[in-house]
Amino acid sequence: MQHALALDTPPIARRTTAATATVVQRLWFCVYLQNLSLEASGPSKEARVVVEEQHGVHRVLLACSQASAAGIQSGQSSNAALALMPTLHIEERSAVREQQAVEQLATWLEQFTSVVCIAGRDVLLLEIAGSLRLYGGLLSLRQQIAAGLGQHGFEASLAIAPTPLAATWMARAGRRACVRDPANISSMLRDLPLSCLDWPASICDSINAMGATSVGDCLRLPREGFARRFGSQRLLQLDRALGRLPDPRASWRAPERFCADYEMTEEQSDREVLFAICHELLLSLERFLLTRQLGTQRLRFIFFHLRAPATEVLLGGAEFERRADHWLDLLRIRFERVQLPEAFIAVRLQGGRNQAMQAETERLAFHGKQSPQGRRYSMSQLAERLAARIGDQSVHSVTTVAEHRPQRAWRLQGLLGGKVVTTLSSIRRSLYRPLWMLPEPMLLAAEQGCPLHHGRLTLLEGPERLETGWWDEDGIARDYYTAMNPQGLRLWVFRNRSRTASWYLHGIFG
Amino acid sequence: MPHDSSSLDKLLENPRLWRGRNPAQGTAGLASGYDRLDRHLPGGGWPQHALTEILTEYYGIGELRLLMPALAALSVGDSAEEAAADFAEPGWIAWVAPPFQPYPPALQQWGIDLSRMLIVRPRSNKEVLWSAEQALSSGTCAAVLLWPERLDDQASRRLQLAAEKGASWAIAFRPLAARTEPSAAALRIEMQANASGTRLSIFKSRGGQPVVLHNVL
Numbered sequence: 001m002q003h004a005l006a007l008d009t010p011p012i013a014r015r016t017t018a019a020t021a022t023v024v025q026r027l028w029f030c031v032y033l034q035n036l037s038l039e040a041s042g043p044s045k046e047a048r049v050v051v052e053e054q055h056g057v058h059r060v061l062l063a064c065s066q067a068s069a070a071g072i073q074s075g076q077s078s079n080a081a082l083a084l085m086p087t088l089h090i091e092e093r094s095a096v097r098e099q100q101a102v103e104q105l106a107t108w109l110e111q112f113t114s115v116v117c118i119a120g121r122d123v124l125l126l127e128i129a130g131s132l133r134l135y136g137g138l139l140s141l142r143q144q145i146a147a148g149l150g151q152h153g154f155e156a157s158l159a160i161a162p163t164p165l166a167a168t169w170m171a172r173a174g175r176r177a178c179v180r181d182p183a184n185i186s187s188m189l190r191d192l193p194l195s196c197l198d199w200p201a202s203i204c205d206s207i208n209a210m211g212a213t214s215v216g217d218c219l220r221l222p223r224e225g226f227a228r229r230f231g232s233q234r235l236l237q238l239d240r241a242l243g244r245l246p247d248p249r250a251s252w253r254a255p256e257r258f259c260a261d262y263e264m265t266e267e268q269s270d271r272e273v274l275f276a277i278c279h280e281l282l283l284s285l286e287r288f289l290l291t292r293q294l295g296t297q298r299l300r301f302i303f304f305h306l307r308a309p310a311t312e313v314l315l316g317g318a319e320f321e322r323r324a325d326h327w328l329d330l331l332r333i334r335f336e337r338v339q340l341p342e343a344f345i346a347v348r349l350q351g352g353r354n355q356a357m358q359a360e361t362e363r364l365a366f367h368g369k370q371s372p373q374g375r376r377y378s379m380s381q382l383a384e385r386l387a388a389r390i391g392d393q394s395v396h397s398v399t400t401v402a403e404h405r406p407q408r409a410w411r412l413q414g415l416l417g418g419k420v421v422t423t424l425s426s427i428r429r430s431l432y433r434p435l436w437m438l439p440e441p442m443l444l445a446a447e448q449g450c451p452l453h454h455g456r457l458t459l460l461e462g463p464e465r466l467e468t469g470w471w472d473e474d475g476i477a478r479d480y481y482t483a484m485n486p487q488g489l490r491l492w493v494f495r496n497r498s499r500t501a502s503w504y505l506h507g508i509f510g
Numbered sequence: 511m512p513h514d515s516s517s518l519d520k521l522l523e524n525p526r527l528w529r530g531r532n533p534a535q536g537t538a539g540l541a542s543g544y545d546r547l548d549r550h551l552p553g554g555g556w557p558q559h560a561l562t563e564i565l566t567e568y569y570g571i572g573e574l575r576l577l578m579p580a581l582a583a584l585s586v587g588d589s590a591e592e593a594a595a596d597f598a599e600p601g602w603i604a605w606v607a608p609p610f611q612p613y614p615p616a617l618q619q620w621g622i623d624l625s626r627m628l629i630v631r632p633r634s635n636k637e638v639l640w641s642a643e644q645a646l647s648s649g650t651c652a653a654v655l656l657w658p659e660r661l662d663d664q665a666s667r668r669l670q671l672a673a674e675k676g677a678s679w680a681i682a683f684r685p686l687a688a689r690t691e692p693s694a695a696a697l698r699i700e701m702q703a704n705a706s707g708t709r710l711s712i713f714k715s716r717g718g719q720p721v722v723l724h725n726v727l
Contacts, residue, residue, distance in 0.1 A: 379602055379628075382648040386630055386641055394631045398614045399624055410614035415628065433616035435574045436609075458705070488703025489570050507613060508570030 027129040027180065028164045029142075031109070031149065032157040032171035033102070036122040037093050038062050040101040043153045048089035051078045061093055098122070105152060107254045111291075112145065115251040117164070120198070123171070125164050125249065138178065161185060164249055165241035169215070172196035182243045189241060190216030197237075203230055258288045258296070258351030267306060267343035271335070274303075274344070278331055281349040282324035289354065295320030298352030299327060303344040311340050316392055318380030318415060320355045333388040383415040404468045405476055406437070406506060432461075432482070434492040434507030441504035444493065451493055451503035455486035467497070482509070540679065543579025547710070547726050551697070552717035556580055560696035560716070561670040561680040565688055569609045569657075571703035572727050573683060576710075577655075582621035584652040584679070601652020601678075604628040604645040607638045609657055635659040639668070646672035646680055653679040667694040689713065 033039070037050045047066035051058040058078040070085040078090055102118055109116045112135065115127035128141060135141040142158060149156045159170035160178040166185050170177045173196035179188050192215040194204045207230070212218050218226070219238065227235040240247040262277050278301065289295060297320050301313040315330050387395045397413045444451040451457045462481030469475035478494040485491065492507035539555025541548055548554050556562060564573050584601050603626065605612055614624055628651070630641045635658055642656040646669065654673075658665070661682055673680040682695070689700060698714040707725040712718070 379648075379650045382645060382650055383628065385644055390630070390632045390637050390641065394633070396629055397625070397627055398612070398617075398629060400614045400618055406613075406615075412629075433613060433619060435578075435613055435616045435620075436570055437611040437613040439611060484705060486705050487568060487571070488705055488708060489568055490572070491570075508610065510570045510572065510574035 025129055025182075026127055026162060027132075027138075028161055028167040029126040029128045029145070030159045030161070030164070030167035030171040031105070031124040031126070031145070032159075032168070033105075033122040033124070033154055034157055034174075035062060035064075035155050036098050036101065038064055039154050040094065040097045041091055044089070046089050047085060047087065048091060049078070049081055050091050050093045051081075052093045058090075058092075095121075101154075103252075103254075105149070105154065106252050107288075108148065108152065109145070110254060112141065115249070117249045118252050119164065119168060119249070123168055125167065127249075127251075128160075138180075142178075161188070163241055163243045164247055165237060166243075169196045169241060172198065185242050186219065190214065190219070192216075194218070199234065203234070206230075254288075256354060258285050259348065260284055261346060261348045263346045264344075267345050269340070269343035274335075274340075274347075275328065275332065277347050278349070279324060279328050281347060282327050285327075285349060285351055286322050286324045288351070289322035289357075292354070293356055294354040295322045295357035296351045296354050297321070300350040300352070301331070302348040302350070303340055304346040304348070305340070305342050306345050308341045311338075311344075313338060316384070316387060318383045320357050322357065330384060330388040333385055337389060380415070387415075404466055405474070406433070406466070406480075408469075408474075432509075434490075435510035436508040438506060438508075441494070441506045444503040444505050446503055451483065451505075453485050453491060453493075453505060454489070457483040457485050457491065457493065459483050460490075463495075465497075466494075480506070540580050541583070542576070543583075544576070544726050546723060547576075550712060550715075550718065550721045550723065552715060556679065557696040557716065558679055559674050559677050561666060561673055561682060561694065563661075563666075563682050563684055563688070563693060563695040563698040565684050565686050565698070565700045567686050567702065569683070571701060572708050573701055575727055576701070577681060578620040578622075581653055585623045585626055586621065602626045602628055602650055604630060604642075604651045604654045606630045606642045606645065606654060606656040607632055607658070608655070639665050642680065643668055643672045645676075646678045647676040649676040649678070651676070651678050653681065655681045655683070657683045661688070661691075661693070663692045663694065670694045670696070 038048070041050075044064075047064060047070065049063040049067050049072060050061045052061045053059075060072060060074050060076045060078065060081050062074055063072045063081070067081070067085060067088060070088075072081045072084055072088070082088055082090070098121065102122065102124065106116050106118055106124055109124060109126055113126050113128050113131045117125040119125050126145075128138075132138055132141060135144060138160065142160070146156070146158060157171045157174050157176070159167050159175060160180070161167035161170060162179065162182045162185065166179065166189060169192055170179075170188065173192045175188075175192070177188055179185055194207060194213065194215065197204070197215070207218060210221075212221065215238075219242075223235060236245065239245040260281055262281055264277075268274065285296075285299075297317050299315045301315070303311045303313070305311070313331070313334060315327060315334065317326075317330070321327070383395050392414070395415055397415050398410055399413050400410050401408060403409045444453055444457075446452060447456065460482045463479035464481075465479050467477040477497040479497060480492060480494045483491045483493050490509035491505055492509065493503055493505050495501055495503055538558075539548070539551055539553030540558050541555040542551065551557070564576070566573050581603055585603055603622065605628070608629065608631075612627075612629065617627070618624055628645070630645070632638045632641050638656060638658050639661070642654050642658075645651045645654045656669075661669075661684060666682070669680050669682065672678075686700065686702075689698075693714075695714065696716040697712070697718075700711040700713060702709045702711075708727050710723040710726050712721050712723070714720070
């Protein structure tokens, strides 16, 4: 026995309505961006069209209202459009730009609900059942979203339905409909045209050839025959749209790391323009991080040039930070030294690894005293400022290592990127060590077995025998002495025991 | 005559006028750890929040040993008054362009807290002065040691102002030849050594008197 598709399968439908008390009713808000390819390239007052290459011919994909008024229609060749309107601006369609615009909108829409899906090239779906109360009801929420989309420069067709597909189809068909009861879906879908389904043209044509011109006509077709002719996927879609089958959607997650571009129409070389652009990018970084309660420690600016390869500027902070002013300050310090090879055409800002930031509480001054001079900035900020100007490698801290070999008894420690390890080993060695160390032991000339350094050295103390490290490449067997030269310099010298008995200078007592 | 005294006042207000003795502005010095030196320094120690210059022929004749007790005190922050306050944070010590590597085990022996040591190695003299000025005025460094290639009158004045602003102690190490150059430093010491001992010559001391000391170390 054949069942019609729309056959209101009473048992299932009734069961779902009866279950609403326990199962949370979902409500999907669809944002269909019908003019996305035009709007993705930003606002413009001039008449313009977006063209796409089809079989070697550039054809109009979408025309703005001014161009449409002049008689330009989609599908025309770009030459025909130009003939109708010589002042027309022709833009190539950019899928990348469209995607960026949709993702930007998705990020913005995340404020209304935790479930935002990008369903296809130009469709955004929001699950709003849980947000209605917070945003003052469906009407108010709809108004807020519509107003926000307008501010972003997008014209959208909005529809609300209990299933994502029904909402999508109604939005594509341009119905400003709002269905809240799942029982009303089929009646709403009934007179939608086939074009809103976004099925391949060949399938729509053959459905048309059968005499079915609307979704309602399709629903009247027998299930098995429909699945056999047009694929079980299409049947599944219809079932999902009607709410008979679940339609799980993966919600979109904004990227964890920030990346934004700023493109210009012409090259710029002015410093202040550059800082203004970077500030704008940094402000969007700050908003990005603020909504996630995150901070970042590293930033990368990439300045693109027309002829020269891109210039990269890396900024590092000692602590996780998100304030735009802070980063701009560091960038300004860096630009006291860095020169761009030529004018730039675009700027990209990439954020590094993020980390949750904890708000710090200000200290209460119970004693009624203020800090002596007022701390201008913290140590980490000082280290950042120094590193921004003279380079990361030039600013560091030191620590000791438990090791007998003098050259290994310490190491450098970066101040940026890691926490300074506090050495608790305050073991006072009885053996006296020099305050200054030479990077490498220096071979001293000798005269009758007596070492020379600006004159004959007098040995004051010693020897202190250090013989260790035989287990690795860097073993030593040395006798260390404290010596003094005629100028009064107290030196730390040693003589190798194993090899030739030459003298070396290793440190100065300072 | 009233006219005369007002013009004298005006003259005395001029910051460029250096008066040999000015007990009114004398603040307590930072004990150097060497009693004989303290007795000859105004305020009984190193001038705080000011620039000190140490002139030596070679590096390593004891100029660091001279400073170490005071630096260790700053590094640990043992001042009782400060400890009572909430913000009793021991200060950092910044080393800007040291001629050799400061050796951490030795510094630890002298009582310096290594976790509060910052070593900066700028590439040019201009950056040395810039880094030192930043560190001094930041208010986080208790002391800033710097080894500039050149330090003219104007640069020394900038360092002096930065030290006052950030309540920090600036110590500049310079060659003996710098003795004839003008400087805004509050204290200038010439240090010489030979096999028999060291000779300290305090030839400029704001609020103090020039003196020559032998074998302080």
